[in-house]
Amino acid sequence: MNDPIPFDRLNFFLEHLELDPDSPDGLGAHRAAFQQAGGEFGRHFCQYFLAIERTRLILEQGDNLAQLEKILAQWFHGLFSQNFSQEFLAYLWNSGARHVQLSLDQRFVNMGYAVTRDFCHGVIEKSVPSAEQEQVAKVVDRMLDFCILVATDSFITMTSRCDRSMIEGIAHQVRNPITVIGGNIRRLQKQAEPGSPAQQSYDMVLKENQRLERMVGDIAAYTGLFQDEPLSEPCDLAVLLEEARSWVAARGLLDGVELTMELDPAHSVALGDREELVLLLRYLLENAAEAVEASEPLVRVSSGPGSTPGFMEVAIHNTGRPPSQEDMEQLLSPFHSSKPMGTGLGLPISALAARRNLGALSLRPGPRGGAVCLVELPAPPEN
Ligand code: HEM
Known part of the structure; x- marks a missing residue:
């Protein structure tokens, strides 16, 4: 959970979606309508996912439902008031980590964004004068696209980190027995009659053991490649x-x-x-x-x-x-x-x-x- 947040990448997404946190974004005074709808959004979102068997099971665990209603109301309010501050980016990215921890299928999160988009378009229809609706909808869509990118980035990073640490863990656990087997076989080999069937067997075991040793090294090289973004x-x-x-x-x-x-x-x-x-x-x-x-x-x-x-x-x-x-x-x-x-x-x-x-x-x-x-x-x- 304390993994570094890739702010450079997130800021790159922001820039490419033309969501500069320091310039006016076209929402202006309409932000207030969205901020006021936070509570209603939280309830609407949870009702939607209570109707789906798989997500209902997650929401009914402990006090997930009550918590999520509050969390989503705050998130929605934050989305329309924090202007994608670094703090808000961290919050968004960490929610992806929390979802992976909960084993929440990323497809449901994407569905959640479709629900959010619909809800926002409802707010626009109700509260924004028709002449400005198209412009406001364009900005809101871009903001939600950005959130989906962050959620997807977080999901991919977290899941590949889990897979990698599992592989690294296995390679680490295998390394010790390989060393012990190698040491013992070499000792037995010295005691065996040269050319005897026993020595031939030891040779074979040693070779296979060396192959395992190389495999562990190669696995480390393979997983090591995912450690950092490549430079150019x-x-x-x-x-x-x-x-x-x-x-x-x-x-x-x-x-x-x-x-x-x-x-x-x-x-x-x-x-x-x-x-x-x-x-x-x-x-x-x-x-x-x-x-x-x-x-x-x-x-x-x-x-x-x-x-x-x-x-x-x-x-x-x-x-x-x-x-x-x-x-x-x-x-x-x-x-x-x-x-x-x-x-x-x-x-x-x-x-x-x-x-x-x-x-x-x-x-x-x-x-x-x-x-x-x-x-x-x-x-x-x-x-
Ligand atoms: C638009 C899509 C979604 C957004 C923006 C979102 C946002 C968040 C945020 C900000 C958190 C808090 C993370 C933290 O405390 O670090 C969270 C936690 C959580 N989310 Fe989501 N979420 C989304 C979709 C979903 C869906 C579809 C479910 C399915 C039921 C879900 C279930 C949960 C649960 C159970 C928690 C943990 C609540 C707790 O800590 O008690 N989320 N989410």
Whole structure:
């Protein structure tokens, strides 16, 4: 409940709906008619939702009904008197959090806004001179559209936070047993006769345990991507690639692999979040190196113009088995892996990072065998 409120985003919505809190909004003296209707609105709203089985059950719990009638009367009054102050924005956003806590289906909240809109149009018909009705209705509709945006933003943020903390919790709980199992297997392995069936079994358990260990790391990388909004800054591809390369090399994944970089100087800067782009390239390099042909272990990275103006392309080629139709179709599906020890999260993480940075990722057979992974990313405007 103490999560930060994304005021920047909420103010951005306000600005785009032309609801500047500091300028006259066209409601003028008519605000009073709405403020006076607060109590009636609270009662009307609750009566409406008492007639729906699912929401009636929520309203009949404890003193929800009496509370909500009061809350909605105040909310309605505040909407027409507080001029979208930061305080009112916080109140609105927190109501979304409260609804998630109550497991209230967001569709009912949206229905609530339809009820509110109807009610407001009734107030306008009754209290606003006909010559001004259209203008007042236009402003009120925009105000309600803004409230729906805030409620939806809050709902999405809260629910994805819940999902993420559940996944992070599971990954955290799994990490300890993995470490204990790994330690014990290594000890047993040392005691076993070399080449004995017992040692072969320990080897297998250890490998599977390492796969789990990687999966926990990959899950952390996946959920970490949702932590902050991506920045959009010019990033030098050579620098990003060097960072990604050294991460992959430090894990021994480039041992024996020949890696070449052929960056086009005219297409060597991408616009995006530096950390997310490094993660994207890290997983692509790792994936390309792991799937490389053992007798000809080559990975080549090149860059060039994107398929649409304003974009650039990074291509990662490798030798080895070309991707199957299924590999290409399942690119974004977590846990689909063509490698025996793969976690199936590498490409979905890269694809997610590409999408978050307004880019795209695709996989196709290489022109001379192997596979090529193409990443399109926004490029800075040309001078
Ligand atoms: C226009 C749509 C809606 C608005 C603007 C709205 C607004 C609010 C606000 C401002 C709060 C207080 C939050 C807080 O204390 O932090 C609240 C709480 C609540 N809302 Fe809504 N709400 C809407 C739709 C609904 C609907 C459709 C239901 C369904 C029955 C509902 C049920 C509740 C309940 C049960 C509470 C908690 C009351 C309490 O704390 O005792 N709301 N709502």
